[in-house]
Amino acid sequence: xxxxxxxxxxxxxxxxxxxxxxxxxxxxxxxxxxxxxxxxxxxxxxxxxxxxxxxxxxxxxxxxxxxxxxxxxxxxxxxxxxxxxxxxxxxxxxxxxxxxxxxxxxxxxxxxxxxxxxxxxxxxxxx
Amino acid sequence: xxxxxxxxxxxxxxxxxxxxxxxxxxxxxxxxxxxxxxxxxxxxxxxxxxxxxxxxxxxxxxxxxxxxxxxxxxxxxxxxxxxxxxxxxxxxxxxxxxxxxxxxxxxxxxxxxxxxxxxxxxxxxxxxxxxxxxxxxxxxxxxxxxxxxxxxxxxxxxxxxxxxxxxxxxxxxx
Numbered sequence: 540x541x542x543x544x545x546x547x548x549x550x551x552x553x554x555x556x557x558x559x560x561x562x563x564x565x566x567x568x569x570x571x572x573x574x575x576x577x578x579x580x581x582x583x584x585x586x587x588x589x590x591x592x593x594x595x596x597x598x599x600x601x602x603x604x605x606x607x608x609x610x611x612x613x614x615x616x617x618x619x620x621x622x623x624x625x626x627x628x629x630x631x632x633x634x635x636x637x638x639x640x641x642x643x644x645x646x647x648x649x650x651x652x653x654x655x656x657x658x659x660x661x662x663x664x665x666x
Numbered sequence: 667x668x669x670x671x672x673x674x675x676x677x678x679x680x681x682x683x684x685x686x687x688x689x690x691x692x693x694x695x696x697x698x699x700x701x702x703x704x705x706x707x708x709x710x711x712x713x714x715x716x717x718x719x720x721x722x723x724x725x726x727x728x729x730x731x732x733x734x735x736x737x738x739x740x741x742x743x744x745x746x747x748x749x750x751x752x753x754x755x756x757x758x759x760x761x762x763x764x765x766x767x768x769x770x771x772x773x774x775x776x777x778x779x780x781x782x783x784x785x786x787x788x789x790x791x792x793x794x795x796x797x798x799x800x801x802x803x804x805x806x807x808x809x810x811x812x813x814x815x816x817x818x819x820x821x822x823x824x825x826x827x828x829x830x831x832x833x834x835x836x837x838x839x840x
Contacts, residue, residue: 568755570753570755570758570759570762571751571752571753571758572751572752572753572757572758572761572823573749573751573752574748574752574818574819574820574822574823575748575749575822576826577822577823577825577826577827577829577830579758579761579762579765579823581758581762598762600761600762600765600769643749644749647749647751648751651751651753652751655753
């Protein structure tokens, strides 16, 4: 399959790969997986006291499109409020990376990962 | 289409694979397009169509996960084309750790023994999940069917890990 240049760029130079200490109170973690292809994605956000995402990291085991989708999302969420980050849609990710229809589920995975991380943060901080 | 009915076998997860194999061969022979070469165009087309169905049915029943998916589909729970993300954090954490172990194999002094030990782990986990899946499917309740669907999703991750491990093993040999 032919990957778009943007996918290849994120795949070869993934941004923000790694982990934060999950026990840090300002850190929240989203874990999601896609049974159909066995991809596993971890997306972490570091949130400031006033609710702004200061930093984000990811670790993804999966195809190029899954890695590119999570890499892109970590770039997008930095500097955003939790509510703004919540608005990220998989269609925006798919469009930005020019994902073909068979790879749309990778962008869904990335959207679900950031939503899971936000949910984890809200749960950690009581609502 | 009910694949179990096609082979006249009970719709159960625990399936006699030898019996399935022999019924498959019999049906395939019976409907082979060559047998219908003297028939009308319509008969020939139907025979081709039927042969394709028989092949699909056989391959779906032979493979445990596809068989389980077909059973659930017959009960009205279709999961084979779902695009929903799996979100069980503990399970995914464990998957992540296994993936990390796979990624570190090539840095090991004795990669073969690491591969063997991971392989043993995967087989063991698969066995447990498959056992639970068989029990859940046997119960034939809506609640247990949902559990079965989740077990199928989990097993898919393990099948993928197994594939990845085999790939690494091949690369090390080359």
